[in-house]
Amino acid sequence: MKLSQLGEFGLIKNARDIFKSLNENIVVGIGDDCAAIKLRKGFLLIATTDALVEGIHFKLDYIQPYQLGIKSININLSDIAAMGGIPLHALLSIAVPPNISVNFMDDFFKGVKDGAKRFKVSIIGGNVSSSKNEFSINMAILGEVKKKYMLLRKGAKAGDKIFVTGYLGDSAAGLEILKRSQKSEVRSQKKRKLIKRHLMPIPRLEEGRFLAVKKLATSMTDISDGLASDIRRICEESDVGANIFTKNIPISKELKDFTSSQLKTRGTHPADGSSKLITSLNFALYGGEDYELLFTAKPENVKKLKELWKNVNIPITMIGEITKKGINLVNIDGKAIPLTKEGYNHFKG
Structure with a gap:
C-alpha cells in the first residue's frame, strides 16, 4: 500500500501505535496540538533539533528505512550527549512523497522507536506532511541536565x-x-x-x-x-x-x-x-x-x-x-x- 492510499491520518495512527509510551511524566502525547510533560525540580530543559533531507544527507538507494530511523534519532541524541544531558522526549516531523510505501514508513518508524528505546526516550509528537519528491525528516529532542553539570562549547582555557x-x-x-x-x-x-x-x-x-x-x-x-x-x-x-x-x-x-x-x-x-x-x-x-x-x-x-x-x-x-x-x-x-x-x-x- 502507498501513502497516497493510507492518507495522513492513517500514517499518524500507525505512528501513534508504534510510538505508544508508558512514561508517567507524559501528560499529553501524540494526538493533540501539543505534548505536555512534567519536569523534574532543579533541572534545566535542554532542546536540540536536526534535519535529514534526501539527496543532501542520505540517498535511499544505500540506506534502509530502519537504519534511517535509527540515524534520525541518534544524531540528535549526540547533541544532548555533548552537553552532558539526559534525553527524555522526541518530536518527529516528516515530509513524505506519496509514492513511498506504508511498509517503508513502518520500518522507518520501527528504527526510530528502537533507537529511542535504547536510550529511554519517548516519542511524544510531531508532524506529517506530503512532499513532491524528497523524503525530509526533522527530529527535536528534549532533555534535562543540572546546571552545575552542563557542558558548553565555551569554557576552554589556554593550557587545557x-x-x-x-x-x-x-x-x-x-x-x-x-x-x-x-x-x-x-x-x-x-x-x-x-x-x-x-x-x-x-x-x-x-x-x-x-x-x-x-x-x-x-x-x-x-x-x-x-x-x-x-x-x-x-x-x-x-x-x-x-x-x-x-x-x-x-x-x-x-x-x-x-x-x-x-x-x-x-x-x-x-x-x-x-x-x-x-x-x-x-x-x-x-x-x-x-x-x-x-x-x-x-x-x-x-x-x-x-x-x-x-x-x-x-x-x-x-x-x-x-x-x-x-x-x-x-x-x-x-x-x-x-x-x-x-x-x-x-x-x-
Whole structure:
C-alpha cells in the first residue's frame, strides 16, 4: 500500500501505535496540538533539533528505512550527549512523497522507536506532511541536565588538553565506499564496519554524562561536521586557539586498511566534494558524522581522567592542547600549519 492510499491520518495512527509510551511524566502525547510533560525540580530543559533531507544527507538507494530511523534519532541524541544531558522526549516531523510505501514508513518508524528505546526516550509528537519528491525528516529532542553539570562549547582555557572519544574518519570512509560500490557487491567485514559507522552512528550519551558528572571537562561538543570544523567552534566560543597533533589523531585499523588500499586513488574530498587523494587524515579531519565527543580538560585533571576512564568501554585520545590564539595542525616533525576551515557547510557545500 502507498501513502497516497493510507492518507495522513492513517500514517499518524500507525505512528501513534508504534510510538505508544508508558512514561508517567507524559501528560499529553501524540494526538493533540501539543505534548505536555512534567519536569523534574532543579533541572534545566535542554532542546536540540536536526534535519535529514534526501539527496543532501542520505540517498535511499544505500540506506534502509530502519537504519534511517535509527540515524534520525541518534544524531540528535549526540547533541544532548555533548552537553552532558539526559534525553527524555522526541518530536518527529516528516515530509513524505506519496509514492513511498506504508511498509517503508513502518520500518522507518520501527528504527526510530528502537533507537529511542535504547536510550529511554519517548516519542511524544510531531508532524506529517506530503512532499513532491524528497523524503525530509526533522527530529527535536528534549532533555534535562543540572546546571552545575552542563557542558558548553565555551569554557576552554589556554593550557587545557584536547581529547576525543573513539576513532575519527570512519563514517566519511563508509560513505565513500557506499558512493563507489554497487548494491550487489560483496563487501569485506572491515568495509561493512566503516559503512555501519556512517549509517548507524552511536551517540556517546553515557560518556558525555560521565564527563559532566565527574566534572572532568571544561568544554565539549560532538563531531558532526568534522574535527577541523568542530574544534574551531570550541575555540571561537571560548576565545582561544588550539594545536592539533596529527600523530595523535585516532584512526581505526579499518580506516587505515581502506586508505592504504586506495593509495594514489582519487576520491571525493569529504569537506568540499572535490577530487582529492584519499588519506585517513583527510577523512579524520574533514569527514564529519563521526558523532564522537570532542572535549577539553585541565592539565591537572588529565591523570584522574585517564584513571577513571579505565571503566569506560570507548577509548579516549589526547590529540592536542588549547593555546591563546591560532588554530594549527602540528605535523610529525613539529611544524605548525594553520588548520583550514574546511568541514561540511550546508550553504557552501
